[in-house]
Amino acid sequence: MAAGTVRSKSSALSFYIHIPYCVKRCGYCDFNTYTPAELKVESSLTEISHNYIDLLVEEISMARAQSDATTVPTIFFGGGTPSLMEPTDLAKVISAISSTFTLDEECEITMEANPDTLTLDRLRGYREAGINRISIGMQSAVPHVLAVLDRTHNPANIEKVVGWAREVGFTEISLDLIYGTPGESMADWEKSIDTALALDITHISAYALIVEDGTKLAAQVRRREITIPDDDETADKYLLADNKFRAAGFDWYEISNWSKPGSSCKHNVAYWKGANWWGAGPGAHSHIDGRRWWNVKHPTAYRERIAQKASPMHEEEFLKSDEIAREEIMLSLRLPGVLALGEFSQEARSALDNFFVQGHFEVGPWEVGRLTLTQSGRLIADRIVRELVV
Ligand SMILES: C[S@@+](CC[C@H](N)C(=O)[O-])C[C@H]1O[C@@H](n2cnc3c(N)ncnc32)[C@H](O)[C@@H]1O
Ligand code: SF4
Known part of the structure; x- marks a missing residue:
């Protein structure tokens, strides 16, 4: 390697x-x-x-x-x-x-x-x-x-x-x-x-x-x-x-x-779903296993870096496990059936129960422990995420 x-x-x-x-x-x-x-x-x-x-x-x-x-x-x-x-x-x-x-x-x-x-x-x-x-x-x-x-x-x-x-x-x-x-x-x-x-x-x-x-x-x-x-x-x-x-x-x-x-x-x-990807080009973001970095933004700066055989990376960050978990909730809630009820704390569970009672999660997936937003749930997805991610 x-x-x-x-x-x-x-x-x-x-x-x-x-x-x-x-x-x-x-x-x-x-x-x-x-x-x-x-x-x-x-x-x-x-x-x-x-x-x-x-x-x-x-x-x-x-x-x-x-x-x-x-x-x-x-x-x-x-x-x-x-x-x-x-x-x-x-x-x-x-x-x-x-x-x-x-x-x-x-x-x-x-x-x-x-x-x-x-x-x-x-x-x-x-x-x-x-x-x-x-x-x-x-x-x-x-x-x-x-x-x-x-x-x-x-x-x-x-x-x-x-x-x-x-x-x-x-x-x-x-x-x-x-x-x-x-x-x-x-x-x-x-x-x-x-x-x-x-x-x-x-x-x-x-x-x-x-x-x-x-x-x-x-x-x-x-x-x-x-x-x-x-x-x-x-x-x-x-x-x-x-x-x-x-x-x-x-x-x-x-x-x-x-x-x-x-x-x-x-x-x-x-x-x-948090997979790994390499973003090439000015301003492009990349992610590998919780390490994220992004390239210099302007095409001229990018050209200069590459011409010098230098990395075009501008900055990087390493996500902590709680940040990864928060991001996962934010992104996965927008997809049907990806999040499992079992992943949530007791406190978050009671917020989820309320949203379910109000009709914001589909019954079928809920009954097998999965979260799928209903149409009304999709309209307030940002609010639901805010309540789950404190
Ligand atoms: C890179 S562009 C797509 C391809 C091509 N550049 C074009 O515009 O025909 C990506 C898409 O982002 C969406 N988009 C860009 N800015 C937006 C904004 N301020 N609000 C909502 N959608 C936006 C547009 O639908 C656009 O088609
Ligand atoms: S400015 Fe360019 S990238 Fe942005 S929407 Fe228009 S054509 Fe697409």
């Missing part, structure tokens, strides 16, 4: 690959992503893609030297906008991982994509590169909602892109939706849901809009140019989505995620 190797309890290691580039920043988004103008670079996106990928390949070789894991169950290209990268460049990343670790036979390889960036040819290239799951940022089907979100894509493109993805052989296709955008009526949200459900997809993520500090959206809210809907309206939108998704054959497997049977996102489930 090489010096500095992280000996992990599990032989499995997932990879998160961060792509920190977008053509334009959406008004609501505070992800660690940059436009070429913000980076003040004049190179084309193709050049940016080529240069950046070499850095990722270098970090993957560092992962190899530092981890004794052997198999890779999932790889997730997230962003930013991974679909700005050339398919051959993403193929290089996959081959860097597969040449030093063993990819599980069923390795799930996801790419997040902005619909503006996809063409039939590009999609074919990604499929040939080995990507087998695609997650498309749809957000809404309604033009005035997309305008408030500051999105540039034409909603009609989503249908086209899903059709192309099927045509080139993608069988796992996910759409991201956002609800609770200022000015979005219940009918608008229903239209977005129905439009998504009419497409040949296997997975949906639906997130309530979060007003993140420092974004253009936050400034608009502060100047009172737009008003965020109240919590009751947002809860009604969650209920509408959950009812419609489930009626269409999508089961919830995390509070904000629904899938057709067998099509949950294995990578995200691994996060939520």
Whole structure:
């Protein structure tokens, strides 16, 4: 084992690959992503893609030297906008991982994509590169909602892109939706849901809009140019989505995620269940057995570190066992049937009993000692966690 190797309890290691580039920043988004103008670079996106990928390949070789894991169950290209990268460049990343670790036979390889960036040819290239799951940022089907979100894509493109993805052989296709955008009526949200459900997809993520500090959206809210809907309206939108998704054959497997049977996102489930993963790229977080670290945030700082053959790690922390337990409750409560009643103290048990009596946990799983939130329970999941985690 090489010096500095992280000996992990599990032989499995997932990879998160961060792509920190977008053509334009959406008004609501505070992800660690940059436009070429913000980076003040004049190179084309193709050049940016080529240069950046070499850095990722270098970090993957560092992962190899530092981890004794052997198999890779999932790889997730997230962003930013991974679909700005050339398919051959993403193929290089996959081959860097597969040449030093063993990819599980069923390795799930996801790419997040902005619909503006996809063409039939590009999609074919990604499929040939080995990507087998695609997650498309749809957000809404309604033009005035997309305008408030500051999105540039034409909603009609989503249908086209899903059709192309099927045509080139993608069988796992996910759409991201956002609800609770200022000015979005219940009918608008229903239209977005129905439009998504009419497409040949296997997975949906639906997130309530979060007003993140420092974004253009936050400034608009502060100047009172737009008003965020109240919590009751947002809860009604969650209920509408959950009812419609489930009626269409999508089961919830995390509070904000629904899938057709067998099509949950294995990578995200691994996060939520506390598995080990290596995050490569600027600002990416990693976790191995309670040790967490994150890389320097800016692409330039990241490039400099890698050029010097130095670790891009910015900081690390070691979680104590009580912190691990708390986090486990926070994440696992959001999944059906994962937490066992027997894991809780007497005090927590009485809080759980109260929530059960109020109808916030499903009866069947409860009777066999497992916790599964009901629809009403999912709406107050944060409150339940606060009572359980003191
Ligand atoms: C990296 S983006 C997905 C891919 C691509 N960049 C795109 O936007 O088309 C990840 C997802 O996070 C969600 N998201 C980002 N910021 C959010 C916010 N402030 N509130 C709710 N959802 C948000 C969006 O649904 C977005 O599709
Ligand atoms: S939502 Fe997606 S496309 Fe928009 S800025 Fe964030 S990462 Fe980029």
